[in-house]
Amino acid sequence: MNGIGLAVSTVIFALRPHPETGRPVLSIPLVRRTRAPFEGLWCLPGGWVDPAESLATSAGRTLVETTGVRPSYLEQLYTFGAPDRSPGDRVVSVVYWALVRPDQIGERPPSSKGPAFDAENVAWFVADSLGSPRGSDGLHLAFDHDAVVAYALWRLRTKVEYSAIAQGFLGSTFTLSELRQVHEAVLDRELDPANFRRQVEGSGTIVATGEHVLGGRHRPPRLYRYDTSAPLVDNGPLGELTPGEMS
Amino acid sequence: MNGIGLAVSTVIFALRPHPETGRPVLSIPLVRRTRAPFEGLWCLPGGWVDPAESLATSAGRTLVETTGVRPSYLEQLYTFGAPDRSPGDRVVSVVYWALVRPDQIGERPPSSKGPAFDAENVAWFVADSLGSPRGSDGLHLAFDHDAVVAYALWRLRTKVEYSAIAQGFLGSTFTLSELRQVHEAVLDRELDPANFRRQVEGSGTIVATGEHVLGGRHRPPRLYRYDTSAPLVDNGPLGELTPGEMS
Numbered sequence A, B: 001m002n003g004i005g006l007a008v009s010t011v012i013f014a015l016r017p018h019p020e021t022g023r024p025v026l027s028i029p030l031v032r033r034t035r036a037p038f039e040g041l042w043c044l045p046g047g048w049v050d051p052a053e054s055l056a057t058s059a060g061r062t063l064v065e066t067t068g069v070r071p072s073y074l075e076q077l078y079t080f081g082a083p084d085r086s087p088g089d090r091v092v093s094v095v096y097w098a099l100v101r102p103d104q105i106g107e108r109p110p111s112s113k114g115p116a117f118d119a120e121n122v123a124w125f126v127a128d129s130l131g132s133p134r135g136s137d138g139l140h141l142a143f144d145h146d147a148v149v150a151y152a153l154w155r156l157r158t159k160v161e162y163s164a165i166a167q168g169f170l171g172s173t174f175t176l177s178e179l180r181q182v183h184e185a186v187l188d189r190e191l192d193p194a195n196f197r198r199q200v201e202g203s204g205t206i207v208a209t210g211e212h213v214l215g216g217r218h219r220p221p222r223l224y225r226y227d228t229s230a231p232l233v234d235n236g237p238l239g240e241l242t243p244g245e246m247s
Helices: A055-067 A145-162 A165-169 A176-187 A193-203 A236-246 B055-067 B145-162 B165-169 B176-187 B193-203 B236-246
Strands: A005-017 A024-032 A046-048 A075-080 A091-100 A122-126 A206-212 A222-226 B005-017 B024-032 B046-048 B075-080 B091-099 B122-126 B206-212 B222-226
Touching: A005 A055, A005 A145, A005 A165, A024 A055, A024 A145, A024 A176, A046 A055, A055 A091, A075 A145, A075 B075, A091 A145, A091 A165, A145 A165, A145 A176, A165 A176, A176 A193, A176 A222, A193 A206, B005 B055, B005 B145, B005 B165, B024 B055, B024 B145, B024 B176, B046 B055, B055 B091, B075 B145, B091 B145, B091 B165, B145 B165, B145 B176, B165 B176, B176 B193, B176 B222, B193 B206
Parallel strands: A005 A091, B005 B091
Antiparallel strands: A005 A024, A005 A046, A024 A122, A075 A091, A206 A222, B005 B024, B005 B046, B024 B122, B075 B091, B206 B222
């Protein structure tokens, strides 16, 4: 025991329509603080670790309690523990992250036991409006959550280039054009359709299902799925532990 | 505050001569526990987080205090927090890792203030003799440190294939043959010299210095260095935080 509070926070990424352009953009749910410190500022959903729960279970529980979002899988991102990150008592936060599809975004907690979350103090933010360096213009979050969001964005953008992580945003089958739109939204830039097709087809991570999009079009687009032998997130020996932790 | 103890542990990798074959093999220093729980078993060096220290500083301090090893850089690996990982009070451990060169392995703590570490209860172990799955034959460590070591080994072996991480084991300049020996020791398998040369020269991560190994040989081997524009470990926005944390 050393008098340090242990908390969890979660960065959730979803593709949602931009409030002005309507195009799908990378978005993150935040919670407005209703008490000190940082009262009135927005922060990542989270809370204290329950001594009886695994870290991932605490992260999932506090996420549902505060935002109603319940992803099927949380990956540990990083543990933030600078001594001055929270005023008063020392708090160390283990941060988790996940990608969610629109159908995983509930409107209130599925459990009828707890109180519904405070919907007035939860909102989705365009990811690119967050994570500004300290002291710069732009929206700033409570605690060190600007730095947490900046790191999560960097990890997501690095991973989407070399892994099957975009799968977290897609249904079980998808067209190449849908997959490209996910990559475009994550990377926040347009990609050349022909180059993109060559790269993903060459990567061996996706497989044509043999089916096409239904409809009367002359050349209906092919449907693809991810090669299930390539895991969404390869955690090596930890991979077997984490799903158990989540149960 | 939630009554959870926060600890740090560190996995240090070095290439050291195998006790039987004399060939350089991946090795890890461990500390023998001299009190309950798990008295007499070996475990990773570590200790409690000091509330006034950053996590990396606590990891570095406890590492020097217990083993005398002082690496120049520690990277955060993962936070282990299963509720049953330690008997009695709940303990969550933030695990750091580092690669060290032989010249970074001291024989006792550089500070003359603290007591010298207990050299009888510190030893280097061949990495491949560690990390056995629970219940299997082989050496087993205290707490969940078998799983921690298995994860660290997997991360190192994954990273050495696509990053400049082998640099952590080498001096500022090296021959291709020295670099290959590092990769062979990490991956624990022999590599074809011609293929290896083609791969690293094609990767753009190393640069010929224009110099050669001194000596009277007919064709003295060329010396290389890593391209310093490619960081040893790319932590994105976190990269700037970590060296400060270590000071």
